[in-house]
Amino acid sequence: MKAFYFLISLLALASSVAFAYDPSPLQDFCVAINDTKTGVFVNGRFCKDPKLVNANDFFFQGLGRPANTLNPLGSGVTPVTVHELLGLNTLGVALARADFVPGGLSPPHFHPRASEILVVLEGTLYVGFVGSNGNNCDNPLFAKVLHKGDVFVFPMGLIHFQLNVGYGDAVAISGFGSQNPGLFLIANATFGSKPEISPEVLTKAFQLNEDIIRYLQKTFWL
Structure with missing residues (x-):
């Protein structure tokens, strides 16, 4: 009888784990298209006819150029989500380039649909995120000063920030676990x-x- 209950528990655990992830893709790609007459609606976007797909659907040009930082925050972002690169549709990934002048700030914000992994390409950034309440620790801050080549991870849905604390410009690349991570600026x-x-x-x-x-x-x- 104990073996029976153990088997049932194991199957329940396996089932819960299976349903915790997106299903495996049933095709190689599903390039997003805005024309609803020639596409099939999948996960928030219509898909282009595979016969009409070409290499440009998977190509983005522009991360080699700095974003506009002429604003009061002194920072700018070049996103590469499904909105900018239609070939990302259903692939579950995106990225962005962030540029900072000295003192430039990416203000407290969070991404409702993705965790973020950030790597510093140039400069020095003070970064961090705030945890939620619980475990006898209310809203703990996890923060580090990052230098060129350093990597930091921001868990999905948690408030985080980046501040250029160096004397020169800073550049970072962020990867996201969603084709459309979303952006929620706290103050805004x-x-x-x-x-x-x-x-x-x-x-x-x-x-x-x-x-x-x-x-x-x-x-x-x-």
Whole structure:
């Protein structure tokens, strides 16, 4: 009888593990297409007829050039998701180039659909992420100063940031475990939502004067 229950438990575990992952692809590729008349809808995008696919569907040119950093944050990102590279559709990966002037910041944000792995190509970055509540430790910060060649991982859905603490420009490449990782900027979403969140909610949440909340809501968020 014990062996029977052990077998049932093992099968249940195997089933839960199996359903925790996406199914294996049933074709080599599924290049995204915006024309709904000539495609098949798969995982949020329509697929191009395989007979019409060519090498350019899997090609992106532009990561060799720095992104625009002429903004108050002093940083810029060149994304390569399924929106920029249609051949990424259903492949579960994406990447981005991030450029920073000295003092440049990628402000606190998170990606709702992907973990991120970052490698520094040039410069010095102070990076980190904040964990959730639990395990007798509320919102722990995991942070490091990275130099050229260093790698850091940001778990999916956790708030993280990057700051150039060096004297020169910094460049990093990030890989994502999703074709469309998404981006949720904390300040933008909190104070720049349309329509705006009630100031009563934000004054109590942040323990700030309503005048400060009104000021933040009128700020132009990048």
